[in-house]
Amino acid sequence: MWKKFVSLSDDGKQVIARLSPEITVDQSFDTRGLSEAIEELEATHLLLLEDDVNRFVNYAKDLKKDAYDGIVIAQQRNAQVEVELSSHDMLASMKVTGAYGGRGLRGNEIVHALAQAHVTKGINKLALKKVLVMSNQLKAGEVFTQPVAKGKEPVQGQDAKFIPLVEDATKRVLAPKAEGEDKVDMLDLGETVTVDAGDHLMKRVPATKGQPGITVQGKLIPPKPGNDKALSASKGSEVSPTDPNLLIASLSGMPILKEKSVEVDNALCLKEIGVATGHVKFKGSIIVTGNIESDMVVRATGSITVAGFIESADVQAQGNIEVAKGIIGHTVSEGESKSCVVKSGGSIKANYAQYSELQAAENIELLVHCLNNAIRSGGDITVSDAGGRQGTLSGGHARIGGKVTCVNLGVEGDTPTHVEGFAKYAMYKERLSKLKAHYKVAQEATMEVVRKELELRKTPKAERSETAEQEIEQFKQESNDNLEKAKQALDSLMEEFDALLVTNTIEAKNKVYSHVTVQFGEDKVTTKRSHGPSVFKYNQYKIECASMMGEEALEHDL
Numbered sequence: 001m002w003k004k005f006v007s008l009s010d011d012g013k014q015v016i017a018r019l020s021p022e023i024t025v026d027q028s029f030d031t032r033g034l035s036e037a038i039e040e041l042e043a044t045h046l047l048l049l050e051d052d053v054n055r056f057v058n059y060a061k062d063l064k065k066d067a068y069d070g071i072v073i074a075q076q077r078n079a080q081v082e083v084e085l086s087s088h089d090m091l092a093s094m095k096v097t098g099a100y101g102g103r104g105l106r107g108n109e110i111v112h113a114l115a116q117a118h119v120t121k122g123i124n125k126l127a128l129k130k131v132l133v134m135s136n137q138l139k140a141g142e143v144f145t146q147p148v149a150k151g152k153e154p155v156q157g158q159d160a161k162f163i164p165l166v167e168d169a170t171k172r173v174l175a176p177k178a179e180g181e182d183k184v185d186m187l188d189l190g191e192t193v194t195v196d197a198g199d200h201l202m203k204r205v206p207a208t209k210g211q212p213g214i215t216v217q218g219k220l221i222p223p224k225p226g227n228d229k230a231l232s233a234s235k236g237s238e239v240s241p242t243d244p245n246l247l248i249a250s251l252s253g254m255p256i257l258k259e260k261s262v263e264v265d266n267a268l269c270l271k272e273i274g275v276a277t278g279h280v281k282f283k284g285s286i287i288v289t290g291n292i293e294s295d296m297v298v299r300a301t302g303s304i305t306v307a308g309f310i311e312s313a314d315v316q317a318q319g320n321i322e323v324a325k326g327i328i329g330h331t332v333s334e335g336e337s338k339s340c341v342v343k344s345g346g347s348i349k350a351n352y353a354q355y356s357e358l359q360a361a362e363n364i365e366l367l368v369h370c371l372n373n374a375i376r377s378g379g380d381i382t383v384s385d386a387g388g389r390q391g392t393l394s395g396g397h398a399r400i401g402g403k404v405t406c407v408n409l410g411v412e413g414d415t416p417t418h419v420e421g422f423a424k425y426a427m428y429k430e431r432l433s434k435l436k437a438h439y440k441v442a443q444e445a446t447m448e449v450v451r452k453e454l455e456l457r458k459t460p461k462a463e464r465s466e467t468a469e470q471e472i473e474q475f476k477q478e479s480n481d482n483l484e485k486a487k488q489a490l491d492s493l494m495e496e497f498d499a500l501l502v503t504n505t506i507e508a509k510n511k512v513y514s515h516v517t518v519q520f521g522e523d524k525v526t527t528k529r530s531h532g533p534s535v536f537k538y539n540q541y542k543i544e545c546a547s548m549m550g551e552e553a554l555e556h557d558l
Helices: 034-040 050-061 065-069 107-116 125-135 169-174 186-192 425-458 466-503
Strands: 006-008 014-017 071-075 080-086 091-097 143-150 161-164 200-205 237-239 246-249 254-257 262-265 267-270 280-282 285-288 297-300 304-306 314-317 321-323 326-328 340-344 348-354 356-360 364-371 374-377 381-383 392-394 397-400 404-409 417-420 506-512 516-520 523-526 534-538 543-547
Touching (some): 006 034, 107 125, 125 143, 200 262, 237 262, 246 262, 285 297, 326 356, 404 417, 516 534
Parallel strands (some): 267 285, 314 340, 340 356, 348 364, 356 374, 381 404, 417 516
Antiparallel strands (some): 006 014, 014 071, 200 246, 237 246, 534 543
């Protein structure tokens, strides 16, 4: 039936549907047969206007005048283009739809589309030419998308950098020696790694602000500035009075590099500490190119660096303790003190440690193994080589303030291993309890202000004194300030505590053996069998053990 209704316009650019007076349609009239009718007119290259087709169908059923006047249901259309923005307005693409019997795009149409989308920056002229060419090659209705403009990402600021200008004597001592190479020459060490007052120690490269970016619409994107830190003066060093980015020595001595500072300390250099030297107590740092032998007592107000072993000795330093080889004690009876004691006011680093007592205010790092030691650490403990292939924490008792990371946790057999993670948990809970109590007191103070205000309002205005009103207003301001400070302190500590619960875990990257007791706070769990790579977490209510291989939690099957 459609063949009786449709015809081409005189210019051949439109298909017009028109109801004939002598032909009527019933209520079953629909679009069936329309495609064949248009194909017979050889007008399949024109764009079918579906909304107008449906309009004609409805008007024809209702015998409306518009159906007899004629409705354009298909027409010629030139290639169309629209601009799409994506990636937070950092990318503009042109979406081209092929012409329906018409022509491709023209240059001014492309320019107009960009202007309508307010795209002014990062425009690629070659991409625009490609759009122009493709618009003439596309089939009717075929869609082609081409990125034509790209914004400029902001250049984020660089953090401040601290560049040492001197060599660290301790690093020279700990550096592995090539085969056949002699040990460090102590005379040479003294000549090359000492500084005099006024010598340059470290320079600071300030943080940069970065460079702003820009969207394709020309909107500026501010950069994130780098974290800026100042040089820190340490013992024996000071910031240059003429250059705030230069650290200089304030006295002569041995330089010891820190993260953003350099200490200059008196240094005692010894080939070994043993019967020949006797016990050593020194106000400064001690460097030993050999071993610290059995039964020796060593004390230093600075750091202690040992190129060999510490064996069954009592070694304590206010600074860091670094041992190139191992810390070795011998087995003792239960309840008896460890034969080797190493305590540091900073960190402890060694290749391995066994049958010893280790205590560090900061971190403990061991490369190969930690065997049957009594350990206390204010920071983290790591037992792993750089490649994560070896590193076993087994036997003994470790109480770690932060995170525990090792390759293997425990050992085959019946040797028990006890590890307490996030040992600062109780301290944080106590601090939180105090801050909550303080916050409650601050809340009660604000309620007291309300009561005083109500009492004052009961007093007739004529009898109210200006002083009383000022006192209440002052009391109100102080109470609100105290409440806000208490809330901020509580929220800040709570946020810090929650973050530490997430990060201070006990993690074994390869295997957890049986007879391993894991403790957080007062809660403990003991493994009954071996597990693969696992991580133990604490949510304040229970200890969870999850597989690091993507498996479900294992806490019900320890």
